[in-house]
Amino acid sequence: MKVIENWSIGTRLAAGFALVGALAIGMALYARHELSVANQALTSVVDERMLNIKKLNLLKHNALNGAQALRDSLLQEELAGAHADLDRLSGMATQNAETLASLDTTIVGQDRQLLDALNAARNPYMATLNKVAELSRAGQSAEARGLLRGELATRQKSYFSALDALVDYQRQQMTSGAQAVREQTARDGWVMLGLAGLGALLGGVVAVLVTRSVVKPLREAVAFAETVASGDLSGRLVATRHDETGQLLAALQRMNDNLAGLVGHVREGCESIAAGxxxxxxxxxxxxxxxxxxxxxxxxxxxxxxxxxxxxxxxxxxxxxxxxxxxxxxxxxxxxxxxxxxxxxxxxxxxxxxxxxxxxxxxxxxxxxxxxxxxxxxxxxxxxxxxxxxxxxxxxxxxxxxxxxxxxxxxxxxxxxxxxxxxxxxxxxxxxxxxxxxxxxxxxxxxxxxxxxxxxxxxxxxxxxxxxxxxxxxxxxxxxxxxxxxxxxxxxxxxxxxxxxxxxxxxxxxxxxxxx
The missing domain is CATH 1.10.287 (Helix Hairpins)
Incomplete structure (x- = not known):
């Protein structure tokens, strides 16, 4: 405190404002960091998870449409119509392959395990699907229908189960991520409130210290000035500070000493004049x-x-x-x-x-x-x-x-x-x-x-x-x-x-x- 008391009032005010400003900057940096983390979490939930769900739904949608095209090809009486349905099936299969390739680059961790399970279920499904398509393209409709109702239906069920499992996991992760973001936001709110309270407390402490360091010597100066105004020039002020208030107290003491000397000389002169x-x-x-x-x-x-x-x-x-x-x-x-x-x-x-x-x-x-x-x-x-x-x-x-x-x-x-x-x-x-x-x-x-x-x-x-x-x-x-x-x-x-x-x-x- 002695060191601070020797600071000038401007330096003390600047230090107090700088401390409060530093705390405010720290709070802003912390808030920015937490917002960045929340933004990354939201990006993961909204962009990645939702995109993955969209891609998985596209896979299932294409699979359903492909199965429908396959069944339509088996119902065609003319070979040309069947080939058209099979070509549509082939396009959907190609699109699904590209979608899986994009999912392979974005899904990691436990998602990766579910994706591997999806690929494990899809590969036999696609093999059976291609076999049924070849039979249909060859005009072997009876064999194709038998395979469609038997093995292909079983493998499709396994494939769709793997798709649904991965979609459910993505939804669960999105829900848990959103919950984590909400919890983090709530924690950040409490932390910000705590930091704001700490800043207010610290600002109050700084304000009280600065105010006391200024008001106390000013009160001493006012009391001393009132004493001088009442005619008492015997008082003493000891200026232990080196700031503006210390300079004020020293100046008041010099003024009191000079006034006391002047009054003493005037009194002596008056007494001499009276005697003379x-x-x-x-x-x-x-x-x-x-x-x-x-x-x-x-x-x-x-x-x-x-x-x-x-x-x-x-x-x-x-x-x-x-x-x-x-x-x-x-x-x-x-x-x-x-x-x-x-x-x-x-x-x-x-x-x-x-x-x-x-x-x-x-x-x-x-x-x-x-x-x-x-x-x-x-x-x-x-x-x-x-x-x-x-x-x-x-x-x-x-x-x-x-x-x-x-x-x-x-x-x-x-x-x-x-x-x-x-x-x-x-x-x-x-x-x-x-x-x-x-x-x-x-x-x-x-x-x-x-x-x-x-x-x-x-x-x-x-x-x-x-x-x-x-x-x-x-x-x-x-x-x-x-x-x-x-x-x-x-x-x-x-x-x-x-x-x-x-x-x-x-x-x-x-x-x-x-x-x-």
Whole structure:
């Protein structure tokens, strides 16, 4: 059976059909042989026996006709009529001789013994018959009649008895032959029925074996497929066959192994995504808090910059007033002292305002540095987020660029404020010297006028720079607000991703894998 199980289904079906076909051919050959035997028996009965009976009946018929011709010749009054009857007798005798010769070639066995007995009875009969014929032909009718009624009648009776015995034997043989044919036909019928039953049994056995060899592995395949369909990937199929069903079982096992590996990878990936999305959600929440804090700080910075702009505008107005005062001092030296005092106070205010501006610019520079650090941290968190954080990384890069620009502008303003502070300090020293040397008031007032013009120009530049810084802070605040909105959207997307990853993990957990 193991060898047969390794055959392909086509080979098994072909072998089964070939076996049944061989049995059918054997039955056909046996039937043909038996029909040939029956045909030979029927030929012997019908052709040979019936022909022999026909020939024997012809012999008897000719013998009777010959005897009648002989008697007719004896009754003829004229010799010519008698000769005609005798010639008819001679023709019948010749025909009987030919018939006996043909029987001699066809009759064998026990028939031969009866034929020899027939010849033994015929020879004396024919001798007596010829003698009576010769007497009749010679005109010796009285002697011929005596011989006809005596010896010829006795020998004819013996001859006809031998003929009847041979005919009866032929009929008996024909009857027994027909009976033998009928018996043989009946036996052949039973044998054919037996062979047909054997063929049906053998065909049924082959059909059952072939069906079991195909259906059993197919049932195993269906059961295994139903197990896989239910989510159980821990099953194993052992394909011990090398036919199509064995190939099917092996293919199902490979499919199960590949599916188990795929589900395992999907499960690991889902768990990793779930863990990563949870981390991203935490980082996004932290980033959202920092962004809100940064937005609040930027709002405070914007308010401070508005105050700084007002102060710088006031400084510009003060510088213009100082310039007017210096011009007035040139024409009114008497009021020089008062103007100098106002100039001293004004310069002190300018120095104080300049230092305050320098402190505010330092604060702006610190805020820009912190913003740069926060943007850098946001870029790092976006890089950790992977594909989902790419958009946030771009926004973080823009925030970092704005922070760097703000820091650069703050440094430039700080440099200008430093120059202003130095200029104001120089003016204070000059005004102090003017108090001790009034005789140089006119010349010093002219110098002060020039210095105040420079201060006015520097204040105008400060006003422009503060305006730029204010615009930059406004842009940074707007960007921070946008970043806050993006962070909130990112948080929502991350939470959705975490939920989807949880669903994927739940779906993947429905599959039961084999223990590692």
């Amino acid at each position: 999305s949870t981390q991203i959600a935490g980082g996004t929440a932290d980033l959202s808090r920092r962004t809100e804090s940064q937005a609040s700080s930027l709002q405070q910075t914007a308010a401070s910059m508005e105050q700084l702009a007002g102060t710088v505008a006031q400084n510009a107005a003060t510088a213009r007033q100082a310039s007017d005062a210096a011009a007035t001092a040139g024409s009114t030296a008497g009021r020089g002292g008062e103007a100098i005092e106002r100039a001293v106070r004004t310069m002190e205010d300018v120095s104080t305002s300049s230092r305050r501006i320098a402190d505010i610019i330092g604060t702006i520079d610190g805020i820009a540095f912190q913003t740069n650090i926060l943007a850098l941290n946001a870029a790092v968190e976006a890089a950790r987020a992977g594909e989902q954080g790419r958009g946030f990384a771009v926004v973080a890069g823009e925030v970092r660029s704005l922070a760097q620009r703000c820091a650069q502008a703050a440094r430039e303003i700080k440099s200008l404020i430093g120059s202003s502070v130095e200029t104001v300090d120089a003016g204070v020293r000059l005004v102090g010297e003017a108090g001790s040397a009034m005789h140089e008031v006119v010349a010093e007032v002219q110098n002060v006028a020039r210095l105040m013009a420079q201060i006015s120009a520097a204040s105008a530049e400060q006003t422009q720079g503060i305006g730029q810084v204010n615009d930059a802070v406004t842009d940074l605040d707007r960007s921070t607000q946008e970043n806050s909105a993006l962070v909130e959207e990112n948080a929502a997307a991350t939470d959705s991703l975490r939920q989807q990853a949880g669903k994927l993990v739940e779906v993947a957990s429905r599959f039961r894998l084999a223990a590692a």
